[in-house]
Amino acid sequence: YRFWRKTxxxxxxxKCVGAxxxxNFGMKWM
Structure with missing residues (x-):
């Protein structure tokens, strides 16, 4: 969540932030 919050x-x-x-989401959930 830390990364997500930062993004x-x-x-x-x-655009960069969204990417x-x-x-991060994919990596974390994967």
Whole structure:
């Protein structure tokens, strides 16, 4: 959840953040 929360934070690179969130989510759940 820590990573997810960090990715959820507003950032200049919205696309980058979203990709990171998906990546972390998949890795964590996998």
């Amino acid at each position: 959820r934070s507003p950032n200049k690179n919205s 990171d969130a998906n990546r």
